[in-house]
Amino acid sequence: QEVFYVVTGKDYKYKPGSGSTLTTNVGNHLGSIVRGLEVSVRDFDTRVYHQFLYESENSFKNGGLSDGLTGFSVTSNTPRTRAFTFRKGVLEYFRTIDQAYVPSRPFNYDSYYNHEFLLIGNSYKGLIMGIPFLTAEPDMRAELPLGDPRNVSSNTRVRLFHLGLEAAAGNLFLRTRLSFSRNLGVYETLSRFPESPQFSGMLEAGMALKKGWQARALFAFDSGSLLYNSAGGFLSVARIF
Numbered sequence: 180q181e182v183f184y185v186v187t188g189k190d191y192k193y194k195p196g197s198g199s200t201l202t203t204n205v206g207n208h209l210g211s212i213v214r215g216l217e218v219s220v221r222d223f224d225t226r227v228y229h230q231f232l233y234e235s236e237n238s239f240k241n242g243g244l245s246d247g248l249t250g251f252s253v254t255s256n257t258p259r260t261r262a263f264t265f266r267k268g269v270l271e272y273f274r275t276i277d278q279a280y281v282p283s284r285p286f287n288y289d290s291y292y293n294h295e296f297l298l299i300g301n302s303y304k305g306l307i308m309g310i311p312f313l314t315a316e317p318d319m320r321a322e323l324p325l326g327d328p329r330n331v332s333s334n335t336r337v338r339l340f341h342l343g344l345e346a347a348a349g350n351l352f353l354r355t356r357l358s359f360s361r362n363l364g365v366y367e368t369l370s371r372f373p374e375s376p377q378f379s380g381m382l383e384a385g386m387a388l389k390k391g392w393q394a395r396a397l398f399a400f401d402s403g404s405l406l407y408n409s410a411g412g413f414l415s416v417a418r419i420f
Contacts (some may be wrong), residue, residue, distance in 0.1 A: 330365075399412065
């Protein structure tokens with residue numbers, strides 16, 4: 180019977196006489212449901228998709244499925260030439276605002292990537308796994324308010340637009356990723372966390388050389404009110420086996 184509660188995320192109520200009246204979830208339920216449409220038109224593959232987040236039964240009951248990732252991508256199928264050509268483009272909107280929150284039950288919401296019993300949440304050595312825009316506390320500006328000190332993230336409520344583009348010309352490829360987000364903290368800091376805009380960008384260029392060698396140059400930067408402003412880059416020459 181417990182397997183049913185683990186798989187479905189349904190609330191588990193301890194039986195009378197067990198000495199506990201606790202109602203909780205069995206296991207950690209962090210997953211997604213994806214729906215989309217893919218169409219090939221001439222030399223391009225186009226795809227529209229939406230990915231719902233869910234963490235508990237609340238996600239289905241209280242409208243948490245309005246959170247998630249909505250995207251549109253276009254990929255070129257034409258062979259590379261020496262002329263400068265478009266290869267791929269992605270436009271996405273990411274939203275984690277609702278979290279199945281209901282004002283009448285303010286402590287019963289889905290704080291994505293935080294966990295009541297597994298104190299490190301969905302992280303590894305303090306780093307958020309899978310979604311870099313849900314911010315680990317050490318990465319935030321010191322003046323921003325923090326939520327529960329046991330949690331790995333004090334910024335799980337995010338609205339974000341992301342643009343990715345890739346082009347090529349012969350052995351040269353160019354790639355950029357640009358993201359603009361508005362960050363609202365967590366529900367524990369609902370009235371104290373200022374809406375914090377953040378812009379993150381990356382520019383990359385690479386060239387295939389002879390005998391499997393490849394040269395790359397990359398520059399990335401952050402600017403905004405959530406993270407400290409920073410910039411960095413690297414140059415590399417590597418052989419691909």
